[in-house]
Amino acid sequence: MKRDKHEKLMDLAKRRGFIWPSFELYGGVGGFYDFGPLGSVLKEKIIRKWREYYVIREGFFEIDSPSILPEEVLKASGHVDHFIDLMTECQKCGTPFRVVDVIKEVTGEDIEGMPREEVQKFMDEKHVRCPDCGGELGSIFEFNAMFRTMIGPGTKRIGYLRPETAQTIFIDFKRLHRYARGKIPFGIVQIGRGFRNEISPRQGIIRLREFTMAEAEVFFDPQDPHHPKFSNVAGKKIRLWLASDQEKGKTETMEIKAEQAVKNGIVCNELMAYYIVLTKHFLIDLGIPEGAIRFRQQTPGQRAHYSSETWDAEVLTERFGWVEVAGLAYRTDYDLRRHSEFSGEDLSVFLPEERRKVICHVIEPSYGIDRTFYCVLEHSFVQEGNRTYLKLKRELAPIEAGVFPLLNRDGLPEKAITVLESLRLKGFHVEYDESGSIGRRYARADEVGTPYCVTIDHQTLEDDTVTIRDRDTTAQVRVKIEELPKALNLLLREGAALQDVGVPMGL
Numbered sequence: 001m002k003r004d005k006h007e008k009l010m011d012l013a014k015r016r017g018f019i020w021p022s023f024e025l026y027g028g029v030g031g032f033y034d035f036g037p038l039g040s041v042l043k044e045k046i047i048r049k050w051r052e053y054y055v056i057r058e059g060f061f062e063i064d065s066p067s068i069l070p071e072e073v074l075k076a077s078g079h080v081d082h083f084i085d086l087m088t089e090c091q092k093c094g095t096p097f098r099v100v101d102v103i104k105e106v107t108g109e110d111i112e113g114m115p116r117e118e119v120q121k122f123m124d125e126k127h128v129r130c131p132d133c134g135g136e137l138g139s140i141f142e143f144n145a146m147f148r149t150m151i152g153p154g155t156k157r158i159g160y161l162r163p164e165t166a167q168t169i170f171i172d173f174k175r176l177h178r179y180a181r182g183k184i185p186f187g188i189v190q191i192g193r194g195f196r197n198e199i200s201p202r203q204g205i206i207r208l209r210e211f212t213m214a215e216a217e218v219f220f221d222p223q224d225p226h227h228p229k230f231s232n233v234a235g236k237k238i239r240l241w242l243a244s245d246q247e248k249g250k251t252e253t254m255e256i257k258a259e260q261a262v263k264n265g266i267v268c269n270e271l272m273a274y275y276i277v278l279t280k281h282f283l284i285d286l287g288i289p290e291g292a293i294r295f296r297q298q299t300p301g302q303r304a305h306y307s308s309e310t311w312d313a314e315v316l317t318e319r320f321g322w323v324e325v326a327g328l329a330y331r332t333d334y335d336l337r338r339h340s341e342f343s344g345e346d347l348s349v350f351l352p353e354e355r356r357k358v359i360c361h362v363i364e365p366s367y368g369i370d371r372t373f374y375c376v377l378e379h380s381f382v383q384e385g386n387r388t389y390l391k392l393k394r395e396l397a398p399i400e401a402g403v404f405p406l407l408n409r410d411g412l413p414e415k416a417i418t419v420l421e422s423l424r425l426k427g428f429h430v431e432y433d434e435s436g437s438i439g440r441r442y443a444r445a446d447e448v449g450t451p452y453c454v455t456i457d458h459q460t461l462e463d464d465t466v467t468i469r470d471r472d473t474t475a476q477v478r479v480k481i482e483e484l485p486k487a488l489n490l491l492l493r494e495g496a497a498l499q500d501v502g503v504p505m506g507l
């Protein structure tokens with residue numbers, strides 16, 4: 001059987017140290033993945049890019065708080081009562097299923113958001129049976145997808161692993177508002193692990209039980225939902241798939257300028273439209289092609305309990321179809337109001353110029369980093385003839401340059417090591433390889449997306465020059481060793497072209 005792109009990519013990802021299923025030694029547990037030596041660096045670089053967008057450019061403040069939350073927080077947030085999946089179990093083989101997933105798998109239909117009463121009827125009418133053994137499925141029941149634990153000994157204090165990082169941002173609202181000098185709008189971000197006890201995760205890294213999220217909560221006055229930099233994005237086009245079209249079974253999307261989408265009432269306000277455009281740019285910046293990005297409006301039944309409007313940023317993949325990599329939710333004043341009620345603390349703010357009190361509303365762009373990671377890998381995977389490589393953006397590549405002696409003798413390895421060490425001291429993530437032919441070493445470097453290879457040859461010993469080879473074009477230039485750090489810096493961080501940093505060589 002011919003292997004598809006996903007299988008080839010996952011083979012590469014496991015073999016070359018990007019990702020692999022966790023706990024393999026003990027047979028593995030679904031929904032958990034390890035990031036290997038290269039995967040960890042790539043993931044970190046995706047997060048760094050996210051910080052560039054939200055912390056540096058938007059000027060948002062970052063916090064870092066616990067992953068375990070006491071029950072009262074999640075009672076107030078509604079997760080104890082509403083973070084529920086409908087489940088069923090095979091009566092024959094005992095396999096548990098998330099109802100929405102098993103229906104999708106068996107019938108191809110997406111029933112996310114269908115009222116509970118109708119779901120059972122739908123299952124019966126369609127004769128949905130166990131996809132594993134064909135057995136009958138039992139009646140549906142509710143399952144809270146949070147991991148429950150105890151805080152301290154005994155069972156007095158219940159805690160949960162957080163299902164989202166957002167909640168502690170709401171809890172800390174007063175301190176953070178003060179830190180922002182009492183001004184709104186302001187934004188707070190948190191990057192960290194989220195947990196969701198998925199019933200039967202079958203989609204590899206797309207559906208994880210422990211995942212990394214990057215969330216931003218933008219607090220604003222509901223009477224003034226403007227972004228100060230909206231004019232920068234007003235004319236940018238966004239591709240939307242409206243909830244009303246989905247409900248009619250229409251698969252067409254619409255392209256519209258951000259400004260127009262707000263004016264026509266398609267997108268709720270400027271802030272939402274601004275972060276939709278920002279998300280699109282972020283994904284493009286990671287190497288996702290514009291044509292593989294769309295924003296799907298969740299239907300009322302699909303939305304989380306706290307949201308009045310949600311847009312999912314989706315990326316088209318070969319194996320999984322359109323994958324949600326980020327959700328932009330209009331959480332209104334839901335969370336702050338609920339935490340005010342449950343804690344007894346007044347979490348409203350006073351607007352001195354207008355002499356009125358307001359509970360801030362919230363727009364939340366929330367990104368799944370692991371899914372984004374997968375989409376970046378899939379979209380960078382290139383097969384040309386018998387050459388396979390990852391065309392990762394230069395600034396994302398886990399290894400920035402390979403350093404190779406042309407031959408494993410004549411003093412070339414020793415010289416190459418001095419070059420390697422000098423680059424490491426300058427902060428470059430470089431790797432040394434001396435085994436096998438130079439062609440095979442180039443191929444190995446290309447396979448993991450290393451954008452440049454520096455080769456030390458006999459000429460190096462005469463005139464202290466080395467070659468730099470480009471992954472995508474395989475073109476080479478020659479540069480002086482003393483100028484190598486500057487050249488790599490221009491290539492990796494300034495987007496310079498290869499011919500601008502050295503003397504081109506004939507092939």
Ligand SMILES: [Zn+2]
Nearest residue numbers: 090093130133
């Ligand atoms: Zn079964």
